[in-house]
Amino acid sequence: MSNPDIITLKDVHTYYGASHVLRGMNLRLAPRSCLSLMGRNGMGKSTTIKTIMGIAKPRHGTVTIKGYNSNRWEPYVVAKAGIAYVPEEREIFPNLTVRENLLVAARLSVEGQDNWCLERILDLFPRLSERLNQWGNNLSGGEQQMLTIGRALMTNPDVLLLDEVTEGLAPIVREEIWSVIEAVKREGIATVIVDKNIGKLMMIADHHLVIVRGEVVFSGDSIELSAQTELLHQHLGV
Numbered sequence: 095m096s097n098p099d100i101i102t103l104k105d106v107h108t109y110y111g112a113s114h115v116l117r118g119m120n121l122r123l124a125p126r127s128c129l130s131l132m133g134r135n136g137m138g139k140s141t142t143i144k145t146i147m148g149i150a151k152p153r154h155g156t157v158t159i160k161g162y163n164s165n166r167w168e169p170y171v172v173a174k175a176g177i178a179y180v181p182e183e184r185e186i187f188p189n190l191t192v193r194e195n196l197l198v199a200a201r202l203s204v205e206g207q208d209n210w211c212l213e214r215i216l217d218l219f220p221r222l223s224e225r226l227n228q229w230g231n232n233l234s235g236g237e238q239q240m241l242t243i244g245r246a247l248m249t250n251p252d253v254l255l256l257d258e259v260t261e262g263l264a265p266i267v268r269e270e271i272w273s274v275i276e277a278v279k280r281e282g283i284a285t286v287i288v289d290k291n292i293g294k295l296m297m298i299a300d301h302h303l304v305i306v307r308g309e310v311v312f313s314g315d316s317i318e319l320s321a322q323t324e325l326l327h328q329h330l331g332v
């Protein structure tokens with residue numbers, strides 16, 4: 095039987111030079127599902143996402159994307175396979191306008207569909223539609239983050255990887271971004287989310303992994319996680 099999961103990591107070990115960061119990481123992302131990665135600082139959440147994206151290369155183990163071994167894929171190949179990545183540091187072109195930033199990212203989905211056109215992105219982010227002709231570097235931090243997410247959606251991805259995208263933003267902007275994440279989820283795009291807001295993740299994600307020193311110490315849904323009071327306290331500071 096073919097593997098129904100859209101992304102899998104099996105016993106993945108990733109290093110930065112001599113530093114052994116992922117130590118047997120396992121993960122499965124089902125199509126259309128939302129997976130959260132939790133854990134304290136430095137435990138390997140971003141490295142897990144970078145390993146999926148081909149930014150960090152696994153030294154042992156197997157990363158699979160849509161059934162193909164992607165261990166050696168470069169990030170642009172991963173992106174072409176329908177995986178979009180929104181890092182914490184915003185990635186926009188400062189000297190293009192908002193409209194240009196969105197349009198240069200546009201691409202059909204792997205299946206050739208164009209679900210996310212400019213109009214839909216602007217419906218999702220009304221603030222951006224007010225600022226269409228502004229330069230990227232004239233935007234506030236929150237608007238730049240919305241633009242980064244908008245650019246990722248313009249690629250019509252099957253998977254969106256969101257690494258601390260609400261970090262450092264005003265509460266009202268965070269709320270707007272969470273409602274966009276919920277809309278993306280309703281649309282059937284699978285998501286992997288890292289965020290400090292455990293409560294939101296408990297509401298939105300179908301499945302959670304708690305990572306400690308590059309390994310999964312808990313895997314389960316929100317009901318199962320909320321029963322783990324000791325683990326929540328020890329590894330998430332809740």
Ligand SMILES: Nc1ncnc2c1ncn2[C@@H]1O[C@H](COP(=O)(O)OP(=O)(O)OP(=O)(O)O)[C@@H](O)[C@H]1O
Pocket residue numbers: 110113115133134135136137138139140141142
């Ligand atoms: N480019 C790099 N070179 C060397 N070490 C790195 C590099 N990036 C991360 N590390 C180290 O790898 C470990 C895991 O980092 P990672 O960024 O994956 O953690 P994280 O769980 O995302 O943490 P945070 O919550 O702080 O974002 C940390 O010890 C970090 O210092």
Ligand SMILES: [Mg+2]
Pocket residue numbers: 139140141257
């Ligand atoms: Mg990180």
